[in-house]
Amino acid sequence: MRERLIIIGASGHGRVIADIALKMNKWKEIAFLDDEKGKSSLGFDVIGKSKDFKNYIDNSEIIVGIGNNEVRQKIQSELEVLGASIPVLIHPNAVIGEEVEVGAGTVVMAGVVINCSTRIGRGCIINTSASVDHDNFIEDFVHVSPGVRLAGTVKIGRGTWLGIGSVVSNNIRVVKDCKIGAGSVVIKDIIKTGTYVGGPVRRV
Known part of the structure; x- marks a missing residue:
């Protein structure tokens, strides 16, 4: 294990990642890369710009602390091509079931519950107090916002964003690159990419 964690992005999401990293007590050093070089964030220094991550590939673990799914995917894919060590960060107060x-x-x-036999892909955000029940499959670069509730045997397609407090009923499939509005309720499969709002949801 490498003793330094580099977080790309020093804004709100990046700071939450740093806070989780502190609580995990796994790294001796935490630092940010951000295009506003020179500032500090949560007491940690910004030691370079976002594009400088190549300089840290060999001696640090690196994670992308950017909330936008497309941007996060682009940067993480570049890291993977270069062979970067990319960790998983799980808040100590999250509850993780067996075979996850x-x-x-x-x-x-913090406050997330992920029940047994669930698969979560690369570069996802499972945000504060979200609940992901058994046998879910969340594909790569999905953002599950705070307070989202996913029932059992749900599949969420790559790059989809689930707005705060949204609910997905059991045995539902949502295709890739969708946006589900805050507080929306999904009770039928979503088979066409788009933006959906309401309860039950409609495409807009």
Whole structure:
């Protein structure tokens, strides 16, 4: 294990990642890369710009602390091509069931519950107090916002964003690159990419 963690992005999401890293007590040093070089964030220095990550590939673990799914995917894919060591960060107060798989670059935040036999892909955000029930499959670079509730045997397609407090009923499939509005309720499969709002959801 490498003793330094580099977080790309020093804004809100990056700071939450740093806070989780502190509580995990796994790294001796934590630092940020951000395009506003020179500032500090949560008491940690910004030691370079976002594009400088190549300089740290050989001696640090690196994670992308950017909330936008597309940007996070782009940067993490570059890291993977270069052979970077990309960790998984799980807050100590998260509850993780048996036979749960979590992909590289995914962050699981405080108060999250992930029940057994669930697979979560690479570069996902499982945000504060979200609930992911049994046998879910969350594909790569999905953002599950705070307070989201996913029932059992749900599949969420790559790059989808689930807004705060949204609910997905059991045995539902949501295709890739969708946006589900805050507080929305999904009770039928979503088979066409788009933006969906309401309860039950409608495409807008």
